[in-house]
Amino acid sequence: MQKNLLIIGFVWPEPKSSAAGSRMMQLIEAFLRAKYQITFASACAKSDNAFNLESIGVSQVSIELNSSSFDDFVKALNPEVVLFDRFMTEEQFGWRVAEQCPNAIRILDTEDLHCLRRGREQAYKDKFSFEKKYLFNDTAKREIASIYRCDLSLIISEVEMEILKNDFKVDKSILMYLPFMLSEISVETIKSLAKFNKRKHFITIGNFLHKPNYNAVLYLKETIWPLIKKKLPKAELHIYGAYCSNKISQLNNEKQGFLIKGFADDVNQVMQCAKVCLAPIRFGAGLKGKLVDAMQNGTPCVTTSVGAEGMFGNIEPNGFIEDNLEAFAKKAVQLYQNETLWKEKQQNGFKTINNRFNKNYFEKELIKQVEIISQELNARRLNNFTGQMLQHHTLNSVKFMSKWIEEKNSTQ
Known part of the structure; x- marks a missing residue:
């Protein structure tokens, strides 16, 4: 039976414009080869540089922020796997997915560690050497929380894997090193x-x-x-x-x-x-x-x-x-x-x-890891109490903020 994958994009993929766009296309192609039925949804406006996903058999859906219409959409789709493109997307839609499709595997593709990038930028602006005080910024608090709420997070760099394990003490069981997946140069x-x-x-x-x-x-x-x-x-x-x-x-x-x-x-x-x-x-x-x-x-x-x-x-x-x-x-x-x-x-x-960056190896490892998680989902979540705790507080804070915004918008 064909499995359904929902990808919630921070933006529509632009492989000719950015490495992030290329990365997203690599993920899409990996799941297509594994025979997944893919729906790509985004609340972002689509630019002229956006790739036409329908040309490769991927459904494209526009969604709204702070709208219960997404609840109806995701419940009807009922995907086995949901992939969030960057932690900001997980913040916006993760709690809705958890409510409507509690048995769906939640995967976060970090693209890169935003807290690391922003910490380095601030250290550069301050003309100081980068150190832990720059890494432990407000973005880190949000990004690491998002990683814990998901069943698996895809980390593009070995260096970032070590930062997450050593500096943030994130358990390696919810992390996967997945760099660019590239064709061999003949x-x-x-x-x-x-x-x-x-x-x-x-x-x-x-x-x-x-x-x-x-x-x-x-x-x-x-x-x-x-x-x-x-x-x-x-x-x-x-x-x-x-x-x-x-x-x-x-x-x-x-x-x-x-x-x-x-x-x-x-x-x-x-x-x-x-x-x-x-x-x-x-x-x-x-x-x-x-x-x-x-x-x-x-x-x-x-x-x-x-x-x-x-x-x-x-x-x-x-x-x-x-x-x-x-x-x-x-x-x-x-x-x-x-x-x-x-x-x-x-x-x-x-x-x-x-x-x-051998595509054949890493694609197989990704699909294998998703299959393992699907068989062990309840046990893995039980062993991730930090994730449960953060999911609970998110459902009670972000949820009601979003509903307040939706109510406010409906009265304007």
């Missing part, structure tokens, strides 16, 4: 990629609405790129990303070779033309989609320790990891000029994709 694909002498210029890419990406572009503009340009006067930096605002467009400077290209309809095409990818991420969390795009297309990178976090494991990086801006620029120039070094780093990228 020998034929590698041979077909543009070679060193057929490539030119530098590239960086990322959704401009994402604060770490915007900050990285400014960092390049103001400090790193002038150092590179001084050594490589004919080189250009091509900056791609969705949601290019006027403040981004105004950074364009042809004389400096700092070129704002905007949305890339085909990331593979633009990445394969470039010789080196620059990703000077100073704060953030999760795995960086731009590094994955670069590795898949044979483009070596220079990034920071935050950018590389959770990406390479015991494998050498597909370029260099530098937090010092002068060293960052120096390594970028070196990688751009040295063909032997470039080829060596390129191979590291292929090895990373094939050994650390």
